[in-house]
Amino acid sequence: MEYRRITALPPYVFTVIDTLKVEARRAGRDVVDLGFGNPDLPSPDVAVDKLAEAARNPRNHRYSSSRGIPKLRQAAADLYERRFGVTLDPETQVIQTIGAKEGFSHLMWVMLQPGDAALVPSPSYPIHRYSPLLAGADVREMPFTTDGDFIGALRDGWEYSWPKPRVVVLSFPHNPTTACVDLDFMTEVVEFARERDVLLVHDFAYADLGFDGYQPPSILEVPGADEVAVELYSMTKSYSMAGWRVAFMVGHAPTIAALAKLKSYLDYGTFQPIQIAATVALNEAPEHPREVCAIYEARRNALCSGLERIGWSVEPPRGSMFVWAPIPEPYLGMGSVEFASHLVREADVAVSPGVGFGPGGEGYVRFALIENEQRITQAVRTLRGCLDWLS
Numbered sequence: 001m002e003y004r005r006i007t008a009l010p011p012y013v014f015t016v017i018d019t020l021k022v023e024a025r026r027a028g029r030d031v032v033d034l035g036f037g038n039p040d041l042p043s044p045d046v047a048v049d050k051l052a053e054a055a056r057n058p059r060n061h062r063y064s065s066s067r068g069i070p071k072l073r074q075a076a077a078d079l080y081e082r083r084f085g086v087t088l089d090p091e092t093q094v095i096q097t098i099g100a101k102e103g104f105s106h107l108m109w110v111m112l113q114p115g116d117a118a119l120v121p122s123p124s125y126p127i128h129r130y131s132p133l134l135a136g137a138d139v140r141e142m143p144f145t146t147d148g149d150f151i152g153a154l155r156d157g158w159e160y161s162w163p164k165p166r167v168v169v170l171s172f173p174h175n176p177t178t179a180c181v182d183l184d185f186m187t188e189v190v191e192f193a194r195e196r197d198v199l200l201v202h203d204f205a206y207a208d209l210g211f212d213g214y215q216p217p218s219i220l221e222v223p224g225a226d227e228v229a230v231e232l233y234s235m236t237k238s239y240s241m242a243g244w245r246v247a248f249m250v251g252h253a254p255t256i257a258a259l260a261k262l263k264s265y266l267d268y269g270t271f272q273p274i275q276i277a278a279t280v281a282l283n284e285a286p287e288h289p290r291e292v293c294a295i296y297e298a299r300r301n302a303l304c305s306g307l308e309r310i311g312w313s314v315e316p317p318r319g320s321m322f323v324w325a326p327i328p329e330p331y332l333g334m335g336s337v338e339f340a341s342h343l344v345r346e347a348d349v350a351v352s353p354g355v356g357f358g359p360g361g362e363g364y365v366r367f368a369l370i371e372n373e374q375r376i377t378q379a380v381r382t383l384r385g386c387l388d389w390l391s
Contacts, residue, residue, distance in 0.1 A: 018036070040372075050273075067095050072282075076094050080233075108132050112166060122358045142154055168201070176364070204232055239292075303369065306377060310380060314326070323369070328387065335353075337356075
């Protein structure tokens, strides 16, 4: 039997590290897991309480709406007004998705088919590369680094692509490189899209995780951006609600309508008590993203200063929940998978190999800030023993 949609998918390299981590823990070793970006912080109490209350009401056990209940879409629109000064019509410019990955993937089904192309950063979050491929389209990569010329990479990627991409994928703060941009960059990108009749898709997963005073901009802050762009805002990181699977696609009304049409054939939306609880979180816990951000910033400081002390120099990120670290020179020849495996075996520290984010990620590993400061300090201490030549 041939499973055509997944035949072209490569092995998921992160499973190599995960397998080593599981084996080490079964052997009784204390592995500090800084690999998978799975938030460890609790969801807001008001959301948990409302979920329990709503789940006891049998009226909420029926099918819900694939677009999201009206009060939840209104709460998302209110968030954008409050946080970014952006006015959205909750009826035509907001749709709730079952997490950002579901929304992004189904949008690629809407936008792309065989013979089309998408322009995607390299390295990138895996779903950004593979969703267009699963839709049957081609992927054209543009190299992104923390200090790179993003606009130049975008223009080159467009000019040297054939067929011309219908979709440009962006995500800032960027995963995995942690690259950040300002509103001037977003303005240039919107103008670029206007000139070329292309849809911008901005995955805004780390919208509220900006450090040292940096405030990540929404692409919709650019006047007229909603004519050429959609944005994905997720409650996963900002509200510590990873397992709840609540996100929103907002912006360009015709694209939102197209996604809504597809989703009406595919799902009945998130369990309604979850939608009700998410509405309460957005309306009644507006301070939660700031509290979460402060915790991640403290963890970033602990990791980056600790790595610096042992001689592993990394650039402290201005946003996201990750640290993108170049593999130290003497270990470069190992490649990122073997180097990450070495850290699990010798230091009991799990990180993500850069090549898992595409060929452009080779030569790096990604630390996820998903353990507390004490555990991060423990990780640095064991890394010093494993890489004692650095100190």
